[in-house]
Amino acid sequence: MADRVAGKVAIVTGGASGIGRACSLRLAEEGAEVVVTDIQDGAGKDVVAEIERSGGDASFLHHDVTSEDEWVAVVAGVVERFERLDVLVNNAGIGIGASIIEMSLADWQRQQAINLDGVFLGIKHCIPPMRDTGGGSIVNMSSVAGLKGSARLAAYNATKGGVRLLTKGVALESAQNRWNVRVNSVHPGIIDTPIWETVVPGSLRPDGEPIDVSAMAETAVPTGVLGQPTDIANGVLFLASDDSSYITGTELVIDAGLSA
Incomplete structure (x- = not known):
């Protein structure tokens, strides 16, 4: 086990699967005490068990990020x-x-609540304890969809673009107040995660056919390679560690040139 974040305490929301799982594993591997939070209790506890089997330290908390009380x-x-x-x-x-003229208000609001309200609430409630115990690092997961538009993903674009600029504004507020809390966003490209399975079936294709993520990456990504969750976790580790101590208010794009 290495020690790039040794002694640090980290909360990873949505840590039960995909990119969140990879971030939890990577931070623990590098010495952090990781608190995995998610609404998927079984999968979250499995991640904790995996970390502990590897000699790391972790715990799980059930957590709906749209709830301020939680x-x-x-x-x-x-x-x-x-x-x-x-x-x-x-x-x-x-x-x-979905097409913007077909998306329900309920789906719009649900996506905003999880993707943007949840980030706001995390920032709001985590800055004070970080500030009061010497500082910290907040890493907000955005997307290349927060940098450029995509047909039938306009509502998702809105949430991820919001995360990007929310990050910048909070980073400046933190810096100007000398809170010693760095705030950055990460922008994954096409990554092999379960999110592709939970997108409304057929919603990204007018013909209703399922998404072949590998084929999409081969066509759209300059390198032709489908990204893996660990590719994103390595970037998150860098921003969480003191290696990035002079970096705040910026975006780390991890997309093999997709947005270039």
């Missing part, structure tokens, strides 16, 4: 147990694709 409870529990909070990975998110 954010208050999660952060209070972490601070009470560890007496500090150093890293927040605001990763929990969903993808709902």
